[in-house]
Amino acid sequence: MKKALAMLLCVLLVVSLLAGCGSKTEPAPSTTPAETKPAETTPAQTTPAAPTPAPAEAKFKDDIIIGIGGKIIDIDPQENSNTQHNYYFRCVFDTPLDFNNQTSELEPNVCTEWSTEDGKTWNFTLRDDVYFHNGEKMTANDVKWTFERGKDSSSSSSLCKPMEEITVIDDTHFSITLASVNVDFPYMLTLPTASILCQKAVEGGEKDALGIGSGPWVLDSYEFGDFLKMTRNDNFWGEKAKAKSLTLRYMPEASARLIALENGEIDVCADPDSNELSHVTSNDKLELQTYTSSSIQYLAFNCEKGIFTNENLRLAMCYGIDRDELVDVVFNGRATKCGSTWGWNEYGYNGGGITEYTYDAEKAAEYLAKEGYGPNNPLTVHCAVSAGTRKSMGELIQSQLKPLGINIVIDEYDTAGLSTMTTAGDHECAFYGCGTNVFGDDITRLIDSNTGVNKSHLHDPQVHELMDAARQELDDAKRTQMYHDVQQRLFDIGAYLPVCTAEADFAVKKGIGGIDYYPTSHHDFSEIYFAEQ
Amino acid sequence: MHRYVLKRIILLIPVLLGVSMLVYCILDLAPGDAADILAPDDATLEEKEALREELGLNRPVLVRYFEYMWKLLHGDLGESYLSPVSVWSAFTQKAPNTLKLGLASVIFAVGTSLPLGIYAARHRGSWKDAISMILAILGLSMPNFWLGLLLMLLFALRLGWLPSGGADMGLRSLILPTITIGTGMMATLTRTTRSSMLDVIRQDYLRTARAKGVTEEVVIKKHALKNALIPIITIIGTMLGGILGGATLTESVFSWPGVGRLIIDSLNGRDTPVVTGCIIMTTMFFSVVLLAVDLIYAFVDPRIKAQYASKSKKGGEKKDGEKAATA
Numbered sequence: 086m087k088k089a090l091a092m093l094l095c096v097l098l099v100v101s102l103l104a105g106c107g108s109k110t111e112p113a114p115s116t117t118p119a120e121t122k123p124a125e126t127t128p129a130q131t132t133p134a135a136p137t138p139a140p141a142e143a144k145f146k147d148d149i150i151i152g153i154g155g156k157i158i159d160i161d162p163q164e165n166s167n168t169q170h171n172y173y174f175r176c177v178f179d180t181p182l183d184f185n186n187q188t189s190e191l192e193p194n195v196c197t198e199w200s201t202e203d204g205k206t207w208n209f210t211l212r213d214d215v216y217f218h219n220g221e222k223m224t225a226n227d228v229k230w231t232f233e234r235g236k237d238s239s240s241s242s243s244l245c246k247p248m249e250e251i252t253v254i255d256d257t258h259f260s261i262t263l264a265s266v267n268v269d270f271p272y273m274l275t276l277p278t279a280s281i282l283c284q285k286a287v288e289g290g291e292k293d294a295l296g297i298g299s300g301p302w303v304l305d306s307y308e309f310g311d312f313l314k315m316t317r318n319d320n321f322w323g324e325k326a327k328a329k330s331l332t333l334r335y336m337p338e339a340s341a342r343l344i345a346l347e348n349g350e351i352d353v354c355a356d357p358d359s360n361e362l363s364h365v366t367s368n369d370k371l372e373l374q375t376y377t378s379s380s381i382q383y384l385a386f387n388c389e390k391g392i393f394t395n396e397n398l399r400l401a402m403c404y405g406i407d408r409d410e411l412v413d414v415v416f417n418g419r420a421t422k423c424g425s426t427w428g429w430n431e432y433g434y435n436g437g438g439i440t441e442y443t444y445d446a447e448k449a450a451e452y453l454a455k456e457g458y459g460p461n462n463p464l465t466v467h468c469a470v471s472a473g474t475r476k477s478m479g480e481l482i483q484s485q486l487k488p489l490g491i492n493i494v495i496d497e498y499d500t501a502g503l504s505t506m507t508t509a510g511d512h513e514c515a516f517y518g519c520g521t522n523v524f525g526d527d528i529t530r531l532i533d534s535n536t537g538v539n540k541s542h543l544h545d546p547q548v549h550e551l552m553d554a555a556r557q558e559l560d561d562a563k564r565t566q567m568y569h570d571v572q573q574r575l576f577d578i579g580a581y582l583p584v585c586t587a588e589a590d591f592a593v594k595k596g597i598g599g600i601d602y603y604p605t606s607h608h609d610f611s612e613i614y615f616a617e618q
Numbered sequence: 619m620h621r622y623v624l625k626r627i628i629l630l631i632p633v634l635l636g637v638s639m640l641v642y643c644i645l646d647l648a649p650g651d652a653a654d655i656l657a658p659d660d661a662t663l664e665e666k667e668a669l670r671e672e673l674g675l676n677r678p679v680l681v682r683y684f685e686y687m688w689k690l691l692h693g694d695l696g697e698s699y700l701s702p703v704s705v706w707s708a709f710t711q712k713a714p715n716t717l718k719l720g721l722a723s724v725i726f727a728v729g730t731s732l733p734l735g736i737y738a739a740r741h742r743g744s745w746k747d748a749i750s751m752i753l754a755i756l757g758l759s760m761p762n763f764w765l766g767l768l769l770m771l772l773f774a775l776r777l778g779w780l781p782s783g784g785a786d787m788g789l790r791s792l793i794l795p796t797i798t799i800g801t802g803m804m805a806t807l808t809r810t811t812r813s814s815m816l817d818v819i820r821q822d823y824l825r826t827a828r829a830k831g832v833t834e835e836v837v838i839k840k841h842a843l844k845n846a847l848i849p850i851i852t853i854i855g856t857m858l859g860g861i862l863g864g865a866t867l868t869e870s871v872f873s874w875p876g877v878g879r880l881i882i883d884s885l886n887g888r889d890t891p892v893v894t895g896c897i898i899m900t901t902m903f904f905s906v907v908l909l910a911v912d913l914i915y916a917f918v919d920p921r922i923k924a925q926y927a928s929k930s931k932k933g934g935e936k937k938d939g940e941k942a943a944t945a
Binding site: 164166278334537 | 648649650651654655656657658660661662663664665666669698700701702703708711712767770771774775778781782783784870871872873875879880883886887888
């Protein structure tokens with residue numbers, strides 16, 4: 086009896102070990118922090134690698150499946166703007182202008198020319214060979230109708246509402262007059278929220294009319310919360326896609342997504358678990374494509390109410406937190422410490438050019454002592470976090486700040502809960518993140534008193550004044566200086582402690598190329614290809 | 619019998635009211651709402667508030683709840699906050715997948731646990747019994763997501779026999795999630811079968827049957843199992859009732875597009891109408907299955923059928939008595 090039991094237990098143990106451990110091949114050197122640390126460049130120099138051009142002689146696979154971690158629940162580009170929806174929007178729809186991630190320059194898209202004299206009225210010339218997927222020709226009227234519709238939408242309203250007047254001159258020429266000068270306006274026309282819809286299709290009630298665009302891929306079929314399949318647009322005005330179909334499949338579990346890639350069920354695994362990257366690097370059929378995200382992970386102090394209305398306490402936290410340790414421990418060294426509360430990809434970035442916080446426990450203690458706090462009279466701080474890295478950051482600063490006399494109490498919420506309570510200002514401080522677009526004014530979201538992303542509830546007249554002036558300043562040098570001044574001011578008052586921007590990965594089968602990685606994580610798969618090895 | 623069924627159906631109304639109100643209120647208590655999820659990053663506070671107003675989220679929870687129930691009375695489960703689809707359409711799109719997976723799991727569980735439970739009972743106290751029970755305890759103790767990942771690693775990644783996820787490869791897609799969910803069910807059912815069989819095996823009528831020379835196989839299959847079935851049917855009924863709720867973790871691990879995953883995603887998105895609608899449908903399904911199980915008892919066990927019959931007879935006599943008194 087005992088023998089049989091022992092044997093059974095052994096068998097079970099062996100099966101578990103076989104199933105759960107190791108991989109077929111000898112593991113390649115794992116991605117230790119030292120190996121994956123970003124190169125010693127300033128973040129501003131870290132531009133995304135250009136998408137690999139498709140090899141001329143290669144044979145391409147017809148079908149590509151991408152496993153994504155978030156679900157697609159809408160086909161209307163004006164009603165959703167999160168990462169996964171933007172994957173699809175960038176493939177199916179065209180925007181007036183395009184943005185080159187490598188040169189950081191605007192490029193023509195369906196609009197070939199654009200100009201302004203005063204930054205308020207913008208003139209555009211539309212290509213005359215652009216057709217929607219239903220065969221309708223795109224005209225300036227479609228653009229006008231789209232932007233007017235966008236004023237009442239969830240996602241495009243911030244782009245469209247400032248458009249005071251849209252004038253159609255003829256089928257290929259139109260002008261847009263804004264309510265006030267905005268030199269960043271053409272950059273906003275490169276975002277998926279500026280996707281152009283087909284007026285006739287939507288008004289005519291065509292099936293899936295809101296999914297009819299003019300981009301290189303045609304919406305084929307979908308099931309919300311499961312998959313969205315696109316087929317190649319053979320009538321696309323630009324370079325046609327190499328594959329015949331492209332499917333975005335929702336696979337919520339990162340580990341399961343990676344297993345599906347290793348098993349050959351999908352071709353691209355978005356955002357694999359950073360603890361499992363060695364499975365990719367050790368597999369000779371797979372490769373890791375890495376980019377530096379522009380999403381700033383920060384600690385926001387509530388400047389409107391509670392203890393952090395006190396600037397000294399904010400600065401005590403800023404100087405008392407060792408961000409290098411956060412990067413090394415929480416992000417395994419796969420992140421870059423922020424030099425500014427500004428995206429490294431953003432116009433006017435001045436990382437390294439301003440006086441920033443260096444870890445200085447003595448200075449932090451001095452700021453605390455000014456307010457009567459210290460190891461003998463500790464300050465209790467509630468820090469709101471969500472699960473994952475934000476919680477880990479909270480736990481680490483808990484131990485970092487304790488010797489100084491700051492007791493961090495971690496309040497954990499789910500993502501929606503954290504968003505709401507920080508917007509409502511019910512927090513003392515919170516770890517949060519914000520992806521930044523390329524135009525300088527994009528940072529307004531973080532510091533404008535009227536937005537939901539201003540998690541520090543900052544109302545600083547000097548900052549507002551500078552941002553308003555910069556938005557309307559046509560002189561580049563002056564505008565840049567204003568943005569630099571804002572960044573310095575933000576450090577001086579300690580409303581945010583910008584921690585880092587993390588490295589992000591895509592695991593792909595060897596032969597996959599053409600993905601245009603956006604630091605904002607809203608990547609462009611429209612030119613993806615799979616060259617057979 | 620008819621009165622009993624009617625009574626159970628009527629009892630379903632307060633159950634549904636209670637469940638829906640609980641879900642609605644608990645979701646309202648949770649921090650965050652759909653407007654936060656829907657609004658883009660650059661939305662102003664006014665835009666968020668306008669969105670909240672558009673969705674009706676600025677009104678008191680009870681007002682929203684009664685509006686929702688009023689619509690429900692008219693057969694309308696409402697619209698999703700996040701997606702341009704009705705709750706009914708979202709639910710019916712996912713329900714077949716969940717039903718398929720749930721049924722397969724129950725079949726797997728019944729198919730493995732009945733023989734295992736009977737075997738254990740017949741060899742009570744022996745090492746065979748111990749092994750059967752160890753297997754059952756293992757099935758019960760292993761977390762579904764962990765077992766799912768292990769199965770995936772072994773059968774999908776190492777052996778390459780089966781797909782690791784999705785629902786688009788027919789029967790092959792069904793196998794791993796079925797085993798994952800079914801193992802937990804199997805464990806409970808094996809233990810129930812064993813203990814139920816042990817109760818029956820000791821009865822005098824089985825000793826009599828054996829004494830009369832009936833073969834052991836016939837004794838077990840024809841006499842013992844039939845009489846041990848009531849608790850087993852109860853467990854199977856509960857399992858069947860629960861399948862529509864989905865096995866949320868397993869559905870997530872295997873990227874299975876079912877109701878469980880829909881509920882979890884909707885919970886994360888604070889999509890109250892979808893969560894409430896799905897839970898109402900699940901509750902209804904659960905109650906109907908349990909009612910069906912209660913009715914099946916009567917067919918399996920003549921004593922219960924006789925109880926129904928005597929109750930209705932008493933009811934009839936009582937009525938006759940009342941009529942006579944009135945006359």
